[in-house]
Amino acid sequence: MRCRIIGAPVQEGNSYPGCDMGPSSLRAAGIVSTLRQLGHDVEDLGVVVPGPARPQAHGNAAVKALPEISAWTAAISEAAFRASDEAMPIFLGGDHSMAAGTLSGVVQRAAELKRPLFVLWLDAHPDFHTLDTTESGNLHGVPLAYATGLPGFEGYFPELAATVDPKHVCTLGLRSVDPAERRALSEAGVTVHDMRAIDEHGIGTLLRAFLDRVAKANGMLHVSLDVDFLDPSIAPAVGTTVPGGATFREAHLAMEMLSDSGLVTSLDIVELNPFLDERGRTAILLVDLAASLMGRRIMDRPTRSF
Numbered sequence: 001m002r003c004r005i006i007g008a009p010v011q012e013g014n015s016y017p018g019c020d021m022g023p024s025s026l027r028a029a030g031i032v033s034t035l036r037q038l039g040h041d042v043e044d045l046g047v048v049v050p051g052p053a054r055p056q057a058h059g060n061a062a063v064k065a066l067p068e069i070s071a072w073t074a075a076i077s078e079a080a081f082r083a084s085d086e087a088m089p090i091f092l093g094g095d096h097s098m099a100a101g102t103l104s105g106v107v108q109r110a111a112e113l114k115r116p117l118f119v120l121w122l123d124a125h126p127d128f129h130t131l132d133t134t135e136s137g138n139l140h141g142v143p144l145a146y147a148t149g150l151p152g153f154e155g156y157f158p159e160l161a162a163t164v165d166p167k168h169v170c171t172l173g174l175r176s177v178d179p180a181e182r183r184a185l186s187e188a189g190v191t192v193h194d195m196r197a198i199d200e201h202g203i204g205t206l207l208r209a210f211l212d213r214v215a216k217a218n219g220m221l222h223v224s225l226d227v228d229f230l231d232p233s234i235a236p237a238v239g240t241t242v243p244g245g246a247t248f249r250e251a252h253l254a255m256e257m258l259s260d261s262g263l264v265t266s267l268d269i270v271e272l273n274p275f276l277d278e279r280g281r282t283a284i285l286l287v288d289l290a291a292s293l294m295g296r297r298i299m300d301r302p303t304r305s306f
């Protein structure tokens with residue numbers, strides 16, 4: 001497959017400095033060579049550079065770094081739209097605010113191709129705040145609300161060329177949801193599979209049902225992988241760890257199923273903060289997960305059921 005690697009070293013959307021080193025850390029852990037060894041045609045496009053930030057204030061005084069995130073969103077969106085032309089873009093974050101840009105770019109591409117865009121959001125958090133409801137003011141908490149067209153972003157974030165249908169979004173792994181997000185998720189009709197659902201039904205069953213929907217609709221599929229989807233014991237390099245996350249095997253199974261489906265058209269790997277890592281172990285795990293998503297197998301063929 002033809003893939004394009006794009007770094008988005010944004011860190012102003014969260015409160016711990018260090019996410020700007022995420023793309024470098026994933027490159028040091030071998031993301032490019034690993035994907036090439038799997039037989040992919042990989043082009044490394046370097047990093048996105050944001051335009052100048054125009055001063056802007058918001059009525060919600062908690063909101064932080066609005067001019068910076070708005071400038072990043074515009075630049076990342078443009079890069080995402082361009083890179084999704086006949087290739088699979090893989091975006092290296094950067095905090096999760098970068099998904100405001102990646103989603104807006106790939107949904108514009110999907111609209112142009114007249115295909116629905118589905119989103120698999122692998123995260124402890126839904127990132128479904130608006131500028132009005134965020135209490136922390138950290139804008140990595142808003143990208144999914146923005147991309148699905150929730151109100152209140154007009155005039156602050158770049159105007160969307162197309163929006164993601166919230167009914168095409170599946171969140172998997174949630175275990176930290178704020179009250180305003182809980183209400184907004186239900187109203188918008190987002191599919192929510194929290195950790196309890198994973199424990200009860202198994203990650204494979206939940207993902208299978210979503211992938212079947214995407215396939216039936218001939219959809220494009222954007223996967224947004226937040227490091228904190230994973231349990232902190234295996235992935236410590238993130239500022240917003242929440243106990244009780246996905247295990248090593250659950251995460252690899254999800255990636256292998258995504259690979260088998262052949263449906264994934266774009267990928268974000270976000271929130272890696274190398275400053276909080278332990279000898280690169282989180283970066284190495286993320287590269288291994290990306291490899292599973294891109295076709296690495298234990299056996300040559302998927303293991304047969306017995």
Ligand SMILES: NC(=[NH2+])NCCC[C@H](N)C(=O)O
Binds near residue numbers: 134138178
């Ligand atoms: N991308 C993330 N890690 N987001 C965490 C957001 C946490 C919390 N809901 C907030 O808005 O501050």
Ligand SMILES: [Mn+2]
Binds near residue numbers: 125
């Ligand atoms: Mn997130």
Ligand SMILES: [Mn+2]
Binds near residue numbers: 123124125226
């Ligand atoms: Mn998160």
